Structure formats: C-alpha cells, structure tokens
Amino acid sequence: MSIRVLNPIAGELRQIDRLLAEYLKTPYGEIQPFNSHTLEKTGKKLRPAIAVLFGRICGLDEERMLKLGACFELLHTSTLIHDDVIDNAATRRGHETHNAKWDNTLTVLYGDFVFSSAMRLAVELKDIAALEEISRITRDLVSGELLQNELAFRFPPSREKYFEIIRLKTAVLFGGCCGIPLLLCHGREKSETGFRIGENIGLAFQLIDDCLDYIADDKLGKPRLIDLKEGKATLPVLLALDKDNDTVSDIVKRVFQNRGILPEDGRTLTRELREEGFLAETIQLAKSHIHKALQLLDRFPEDRYTGVFRKICTFITERDF
Secondary structure, eight states, X not given: OOOGGGGGGHHHHHHXXXXXXXXXXXXXXXXXXXXXXXXXXXXXXXXXXXXXXXXXXXXXXXXXHHHHHHHHHHHHHHHHHHHHHHHTOSEETTEEOHHHHSOHHHHHHHHHHHHHHHHHHHHTTOOHHHHHHHHHHHHHHHHHHHHHHHSTTOSSOOHHHHHHHHIIIIIHHHHXXXXXXXXXXXXXXXXXXXXXXHHHHHHHHHHHHHHHHHHOOGGGSSOTTHHHHTTOOOHHHHHHHHTTOHHHHHHHHHHHHHTSOOHHHHHXXXXXXXXXXXXXXXXXXXXXXXXXXXXXXXXSOOOHHHHHHHHHHHHHHHOOO
C-alpha cells in the first residue's frame, strides 16, 4: 500500500524493506512462512518514513537512520499481530491475518518473535538514551492496549481515558519516529521538539482513523464500525454522548450490552454522527494537532525533507485509508 507523497524517499524505504527481511530471517524453515506472510502485506510504512525524514532533517548517519526506521516498523507490526489475536480479526489491510491463517498460539509467539527482531535493531543503534526511549515507547504501547481492553464495553465511556489510550497506543510511537533521530544527533534537550511534533501527528492520525471506522470504504482493509463492536467508544461517539444525544446513547448501550450491532443501528449511528457534526468536529481537532506539529516544524531549516513531511501531514488529515 503506497503513499505517493513518500516517493522522494522511496529508495530509503526499499532499503528498510531489505532490513526487515534480513532481521526477520531465521534458520528455522517452520518460521519462514510467517515471515513471508508479514513481508507480503506491509502497510503504508508511515512510521519508518517519518523516522527517515527526521533522520535527514537532523543529519543522522545512514546506517542508524535506516535501522531505526526498520525497528519502528517491526515494533508496530508486532503490536498489530497481537491486536489481531485480541480482536479475533480475520483480515487486516485486505489480507488474511496470521491468526486466521494459523492459530492464536502460534501467532502470539510469532508476534513475540517480530518484537525481538525489533529489539535487535534497537540495540544496534549503540545508544543507551535511544534504547531507553524505545523501551519507554514499548511499555506505553502495551499499557495502552491493557487499558483499552480493561475499559472495553463500559458505559458511560470516559473521554479522558480515551485520549490517554490513543496517546499511549499511537502517539508515543510517532513521537519516537521524530524525537529519536534528534536524540541520536543532538542529545535529549533538543529532541523534545521532535517528540512533541510526532505526538501531535500521532494524535491526528488516530482521530482520523476513528472517523474512517464510520465512513471509509473497502480501501481501509477492515470492516466498518469495528471499534464499537469491540467495546471502544471513540471521539465522534464521545462528543455525541457529551451533548446528551439520546439516539447515539441508546445505540451504544445496546451494542455494549449485546456485544454486536444491528445493521439498522449502524446506519442510524453513522448518519447521526455525520449530520450532527460529530465526525466533522473530530476531523477539525485532528487538523488542530497537525497545525501544532507544523508550527513546531518551523524551528527547523526548510529543505526538501521538511517539505515532504508537510505533505505527509496533509495526507494524514485527507486520507481515506
């Protein structure tokens, strides 16, 4: 799944693809089919792309820049593999999931294998501060998943907890993609701006993702309305509940109680969120986070790489997959 705005760094992303294959490679033939399945269904590669761009912006050496990008892609992939088991998902990005193709036990173990491959790359950065940050990010990712599943199907859902979950599950990894290249080049103090840029675009990315769950077509590669079916009330729904929208409240209560959604309820909910402006309000909040990120980006000299990053920010709020 390619993104046209990433064409200027297509060469670097191809090198990252080769690193993914290299660091997943195993002498055990029984594991290799899992690797083949992973490598043939790679996604947008947005996280490694952002790591590459910030590596270029701050002058990070080629080897560590590429290894950091590959590390983040494998770390992200390992969380998706585990998520698919938790959610009992049959497809992702339009392809069969590992757990659908094999079984849950093998898939959980393979997700651990992918995670360990990411950690090999992290160690090879040869920087203790970067390793500490990657360790923190990993802990945050798992904490977000734990919180999300512990709070699933609770009514009324908490807006405060929602924002903490998307920060942990999504924003911190984007923060690392921007912050760690700066950390490797300039130390902790100057990296803070990068972490803040990344967290803002990560929040924007997740807010748009939550809207797409109600309005996207088959290009998203997963069923619609999946979040609510899994007991997750995302921001469009939370905004409706804050406004005491009885239609949305009644549907959410039914879905959480029955652990499923009727087709008519799905249509009514989507229509209500669209017509009452809750989807538009969520998109506007995503754009405000992008604006904050771009304001912080102005602290860096303008060059071709900051230009590509600005285009990625536009893609995040305008994407339909």
